[in-house]
Every structure is written in C-alpha cells, then in structure tokens.
Amino acid sequence: MATAPAIRIIVLGTGDFALPMFDHLCDTGHQVVALLTQPDRPQGRKQELIPSQIKQSALARGIAVLQPENVNAQESLEQIRQLGPDLIVTAAYGQILSPDLLAIPTLGGINLHGSILPAYRGAAPVARAIQHGETETGVTVIRITPRIDAGGMIAVARTPIGADETAGELEHRLAALGAPLIPRAIAAIAANTARITVQDRSKVTRAPKLSKEDGFIDWSLPAPAIHNLVRAMQPWPLCSTTWISKDPSSKGPLRLIIHQTRPVESPDQGPPGTVVEAHADALIVAAGAAAVRLLVLQLPGKKPVSAADFLHGHHVLPGDAMKS
Numbered sequence: 001m002a003t004a005p006a007i008r009i010i011v012l013g014t015g016d017f018a019l020p021m022f023d024h025l026c027d028t029g030h031q032v033v034a035l036l037t038q039p040d041r042p043q044g045r046k047q048e049l050i051p052s053q054i055k056q057s058a059l060a061r062g063i064a065v066l067q068p069e070n071v072n073a074q075e076s077l078e079q080i081r082q083l084g085p086d087l088i089v090t091a092a093y094g095q096i097l098s099p100d101l102l103a104i105p106t107l108g109g110i111n112l113h114g115s116i117l118p119a120y121r122g123a124a125p126v127a128r129a130i131q132h133g134e135t136e137t138g139v140t141v142i143r144i145t146p147r148i149d150a151g152g153m154i155a156v157a158r159t160p161i162g163a164d165e166t167a168g169e170l171e172h173r174l175a176a177l178g179a180p181l182i183p184r185a186i187a188a189i190a191a192n193t194a195r196i197t198v199q200d201r202s203k204v205t206r207a208p209k210l211s212k213e214d215g216f217i218d219w220s221l222p223a224p225a226i227h228n229l230v231r232a233m234q235p236w237p238l239c240s241t242t243w244i245s246k247d248p249s250s251k252g253p254l255r256l257i258i259h260q261t262r263p264v265e266s267p268d269q270g271p272p273g274t275v276v277e278a279h280a281d282a283l284i285v286a287a288g289a290a291a292v293r294l295l296v297l298q299l300p301g302k303k304p305v306s307a308a309d310f311l312h313g314h315h316v317l318p319g320d321a322m323k324s
Contacts, residue, residue: 006031007030007031007086007087007107007186007190008031008033008083008084008085008086008087009025009030009031009032009033009085009086009087009088009089009186010032010033010034010035010036010080010083010085010087010088010089010105011025011032011034011035011036011088011089011090011091012035012036012037012071012088012089012090012091012093012095012097013035013036013037013054013090013091013092013093014037014038014052014054014092014093014094015052015091015092015094016052016053016054016092016171016172016175017091017092017112017114017171017174017175018054018090018091018092018093018112018175019053019054019057019175020175020176020178020179021089021091021112021175021178021179021182022035022054022057022058022091023057023179024179024180024182024183025089025182025183026057026061026063028183030183030186032063033063033064033083033084033085034063034064034065034066034083034085035054035055035058035063035064035065035066036065036066036067036068036071036080036093037052037054037055037058037065037066037067037093038052038067038093038094038095039067039068039069040052040055040067055067064083066079070095071093071095071097071101072095072096072097072098072100072101076101077100077101077104080101080104081104085104085105085106086105086106086107087105087106087107087108087109087110087186087189088101088102088104088105088108088109088110088144089109089110089111089112089182089186090109090110090111090112090144091111091112091113091178092114096148097109097144097146098146099146102144102145102146107189107190108143108144109143109144110141110142110143110144110154110182110185110186110189111141111142111143111144111149111151112139112140112141112178112181112182113125113139113140113141113142113149114126114137114139114171114174114175114178115129115137115138115139115140115207116136116137116138116139116140116156116158117140117142117149117153117156117199118149118150118199118200118201118203118204118205119203119204119205120137120205120206120207121148121149121150121204121205121206121207122148122149122206122207122208122209123207123208123209123210124207124208124209124210125137125207126167126170126171126174127167127207127210127232127233128206128207128208128232129161129170129207130161130165130166130167130170130228130231130232131228131229131232131233132228133224133225133228134161135160135161136158136159136160136161137158137159137161137170137174138156138157138158138159138174138177139156139157139174139177139178139181140153140155140156141153141154141155141156141178141181141182141185142154142199143196150199151199152196152197152198152199153196153197153198153199154185154188154189154194154195154196154197155181155184155185157177157178157181159173159174159177164231164260165231166231166232166234166235167231167232167233167234167235168234168235210233210236210237211237212237214233214237215229215233215237215238215239215240216239216240216241216324217229217230217239217240217241217258217322217324218324219241219272219273219285219286219287219288219322219323219324220272220273220287220288221287221288222287222288222289222290223263223264223287223288223289223290223291223292224263224290226261226263226287226292227261227262227263227292230258230259230260230261234259238257238258238259239257239258240255240256240257240258241255241256241258241273241322241323241324242254242255242256242322242323242324243255243256243316243320243321243322244320244321244322244323245315245316245317245320246317246319246320247315247317250315253323254299255299255300256297256298256299256322257297257298257299257300257304258294258296258297259295259296259297259298259304260294260295260296261292261293261294261295262292262293262295263287263290263291263292263293264284264290264291264292264293265290265291266284266286266290266291268318269286269291270286270319271286272286272287272288273285273286273321273322273323274286274319274320274321274322275316275317275318275319275320275321275322276291276318277318278311278316278317278318278320279311280308280311281306281307281308281311282307283297283307283310283311283316285322293307294307295307297310
C-alpha cells in the first residue's frame, strides 16, 4: 500500500463518477474523515429511498456520511469546520460550493471533472462531448474556485471516444481514468510542487445540465448527429420519438424510446422522419442527411427489443412518420 500524506480529507461526491476516486483514496491509505453526499432521493416506480453507491462504500468503511440539503448552510459549514479538513476533494457532487465553505480547508479544494478543460464546463460534460461528435475527451483535476469549473488545472488524462460508446459507458471509463490522478495531485499539493495551468478562457465551451427535452430526436439533423444524440442521452434521459402510422387501424401515435442506432445511406430517401424501410430486421428512418437504422427500441413500460422483434409485433410501413 502506498504511503499517503497525513492530510485530513473530506470528499464531496454523489454520482457514480465519484466512486472510483473515493475508493482509490481510501484504498491507498489517505485519511478520508467524511463523505458529503446528496440526500437520498426517491427512485424507480416504487419511489424508494436508495442510497448512492458512494454512500454505501463510505458506510461499509466506517467513514462518517453527511447529507445536507444545502451544503452552504451555516449548520453544514459548522459541521465541516468541526471535522477540521486540510483539503476537500469533489467529483459529481451536485451542489455549488460557496466561498465560505472553500475557506474552511487549509489547503483549499480540488475537483475531478469529466472533460479536458476548458472544454465542456458544467454539469454534463460526458454527454455533451458525445452529442457534439467529439472523438477524444478526458478528465481534469482542477483547483476549486467560486466560478464553476474555472480553476487552475493540476492534471489531465486523455482517452478516445468509441464510435458507438454511450455516455454511461464513457463516464465509467473516465471515472477509472481519473481516480489515480487525485492522489498524485494531493501529493503535489502537500509538497508544494503542484504545477497549476491557467485555463484558456477563449476556448471555454459549456456542458449544461440535461433535461428530458434534450432526448427528443430532431430528424432534420444529419444521421451522424442523431446517432451521437442517442449515445449521449444514455443512461438518462434517453432519446425518444413518436411513431405515426399510415395504417388507419393503428392504435394512434406511439412514443418510442430509441436505445441503439447506426447511420446508413438509403437509396429511397424521403422527408426527414419518414420510415424508408421496415422489413425483417431493417427499420430505417430518413434524416436531414442520409438515414438512421434503428437497432434497439422500446415502448414505455416495456422492455427494450431489437428492431426485428419490434417489427414482428408492430405493423410499421414505409411512409410512416417519426416526429419529435
């Protein structure tokens, strides 16, 4: 086991992106005195309060867990002061930290961010990078400042993005890529040898929080852009479209959740959103340029199925429409 500096650390994290970093800090002997994580939220159809994986890991290790609704409230600040942290480490926490909070740890704070800054500052860097067709991304360790994701950069690691990789798959890889960067940054800060690189403000791009509306497919986009959107919106909010059948005996418009696609060329092109092929396992929809083959789709409340299984159970016709 590596020898860790005697620094009292509080970790702030909620999402699964933070878990490998948290576990790596604990497993390498760092003095993690507490975890701050968001309050448990109702999940699933039964709206059960399910603790996050990082909370479960902390409790299993006997590490104190605090879950303030507002981390910047005076009560929360006092609890943090009493813990006497030298450093706070954050990743996918979900709350903005106030200057009063950042003033508590003697060595300040560092954050693990899921992009190569200054690109994709904000809440959804992984999804937005895929949505915009990036072929490379990475993680950055930065100093925490009151301005979101604007602090000086301490460490960067890069990785290519797979052509069919989803945001969930990429985030999992980035979390593992970033975990070992945090102990190295802590060691450099403790030794006063950290090299801080100022972000180039002229190259800043944004990664705003996702909404359900982000998943509505605009069929006027080129096929590669639709494919990127489908990948980017997984695991949430997922992409969807409305199927409108020409068949007068159909049940009416049906909302479809689209899980997997492939851009294709189509000799029989129609207006964007027109079904151009629907037979065997081929369900192909015209886009603004080229077409999109739907590979895996789902009716709300049902399980995802292949295009072949969907076509076997539903009468889709060429000329049917897909609408946002």
